Amino acid sequence: MLHLKVLLALGAYVYTTSALATPMAYGYPTLSQVQQKFTTEGVVPDVLASFKPTALLYLTYNGNLSDGTNTKVVLPGTSFVRNDTLNTPEFSVDGMKNGTYIIAIVDPDAPSRANPTVSQIRHMFATNFVVSATRSTSAASSMVLQNTTAAISPYFPPNPPVGSGAHRYVALLYAQPENFNNASLNATQFAKFNISSFAASVGLGDPLAGTFLTVEQKAPLCINANSHNDSELKKDFGVNEIISVPEMHLITEKPRFVSQQMLSTADGDLQPDTKRRAENIVYIPDSDIPGHLLVFETTIRRSAKPQVARVGHQISITMVKSHLLAALSLTSVASVLASPYAKYPTLAEVKKTFYSEGIVPDVLSSFNPTSFIYLTFTGNLSDGTNSKVVLPNTSFARNDTLVPPEISVQGIKGSPYVVAIVDPDAPSRATPTSGQIRHLLAANFTVSNARSKYVPQSLVLKNSTAAVNDYRPPTPPVGSGPHRYVALLYSQPKNFDVSFLNVSDIRLFNISSFAARTGLGEPLAGTFLTVEQKNTTAV
Structure with a gap:
């Protein structure tokens, strides 16, 4: 009987280990193949030391996927279309049972694998997973993982910048120690995360399992939803993907390689700065000139030689930013179009940076921008240039911020606005006992007709009255670390009254409380810069 038990136990062991050591059905990799893939694709050492x-x-991603199927399993190095990864995947495991586990997903390739300056981006961190009794219907022989608590960082879909190459999204499974304490994890700080350092600091040990997918966003050919035959366009323009987009307005700029005959269309002449609808227009990013699109009239019969057609009907244009966002904010196409705003973030990216850098909740309880605000500092700047635009989280030398910046906007017009700039990090971000410091509070701003010389398609804000508090340049204490200087734009209500405000006391200000008391509501737009004065040693 004893011999039988030993044989049964040995048989069970051999079955389990051989199932993991030999390829499973449907092309699933073995443990050694997974390990090898992590090394050959650079996940070791980019994410893990070993x-x-x-x-x-x-x-496993489910739904109506782009390849016509309903499910697709992530095997190490599997390539995915971004839209197939929008929903939280099913997690399943093979080769373990009892215990509590943690799953983390990180992107080490932000903003690109060649230049990962903000990696890793944390795309998910969730605890309290257990192996259920439910067998996965997609991944052979695996059991579904379920967790009983909300994720610390809920699943955030891949969103690699267009043209940044393939990003690796690495999922890792750890054994969860007893009394696991995640207090050191900043749930709102997604960028510059390091899963290995974090795992070591909280006693997670080495990962038990892992896999990764890759996602890349290439610039597709974009056409109006009611445009012409897809296969014909693919052939003519030499692209593999066509995305239908809604109608929107375009503004033409000075055309390239354009003759008078080209400018004459069924709708009349296309002259610089004229507006027209995007009906029967094909447009693709212009890789030769950053900040432009190429437009092709599909109503004009094309030559048998596509290259002739491209030259014959090519017009360089600029998208109207507000229309672009209104039409495409929920699709990947918004980030695909290579416009003058290639270096300028989208509304979604501005919002994300406000959360990832802690502006929410340190300054605002929430932030849902509907327009853009830009601050531009000018003069003889430390980098040798004459101007520098504040994009969210841009770092500045203090001496470059001494003069009040130009303030410009996109996406709004007309009625008066209020602009405020505050520093929540006084005297330091670690000990903000004097924050917020009010660095500017000014009302009665209106959108002028003057176009900014520094930010494409933005209009300069001007105000007709003295500021409540004039611009005060950043002066962070030496050695206090970087301070965030947050600029917010509000719609100004009628009878806006600040008589209760002690304008001589700029410390311990709270812009959210002030906005609530004066009826400003939520900010329409926002941005922020950082300034740090480091210790210097005299030599």
Whole structure:
């Protein structure tokens, strides 16, 4: 009887280990193949110093996928279309049972694998996973993982910048220690995360299992939803992907390679700065000139030689930013179009940076911008240029911020506005006992007709009255670390009254409380810069 028990136990062991050591059905990799893939694709050492998996982890995306199927399993190095990764995947495991586990997903390639200056981006961190009794219907022989608590960082879909190459999204499974304490994890700070350092600091040990997918966003050919035959356009313009987009307005700029005959269309002449609808227009990013699109009239019969057609009907244009966002904010196309705003963030990116850099909740309880505000500092700047635009989280030398900046906007017009700039990090971000410091509070701003010389398609804000508090340049204490200087734009209500405000006391200000008391409501737009004065040693 004893011999039988030993044989049964040995048989169970051999079955389990061989199932992980030999390729499973449907092309699933073995442990050694997973380990090898992590090394050959650079996940080791880019994310982990080493990787010796003892179990297999699977992610399965479900829905109406781009390849016509309803499910697709993530195997190490599998390439995915971004739109197929929008929903939280199913997690399943093979080779382990009892216990509590943690799953983390990180992107080490932000903003690109060649220049990962803000990596890793944390795309998910969730605890209290257990192996359920439910078998996965997608990943053979694996059991579904379920967790009983909300994720610390809920799943955030891949969103690699267009043209930044393939990003690796690495999912790792850890054994969760007893009394696991995640207090050191900043749930709102997604950028510059390091899963290995974090795992070491909280006693997670080495990952038990892992996998990764890749997602890349290439610039597709974009056409009006009611445009012409897809296959014909693919052939003519040499692209593999066509995305239908809604109608929107375009503004033409000075055309390139354009003759008078080209400018004459069924709708009349296309002259610089004229507006027209995007009906029967094909447009693709212009890789030769950053900040432009190429437009092709599909109503004009094309030559048998596509290259002739491209020259014959090519017009360089600029998208109207507000229309672009209104039409495409929920699609990947918004970030695909290579416009003059290639270096300028989208509304979604502005919002994300406000959250990732802690402006929410340090200054605002929430932030949902509907327009853009830009601050431009001018003069003989420290980098040798004459101007520098504040994009969210841009770092500035203090001496470059001494003169009040130009303030410009996109996406709004007309009625008066209020602009405020505050520093929540006084005297330091670690000990903000005097924050917020009010660095500017000014009312009665209106959108002028003057176009900014520094920010494409933005209009300069001007105000007709003296500021409540004039601009005060950043002066962070030496050695106090970087301070965030947050600029916010509000719609100014009628009878806006600040008589209760002690204008001589700029400390311990709270812009959110002030906005609530004066009826400003939520900010329409926002941006922020950082300034740090480091200790210097005299030599």
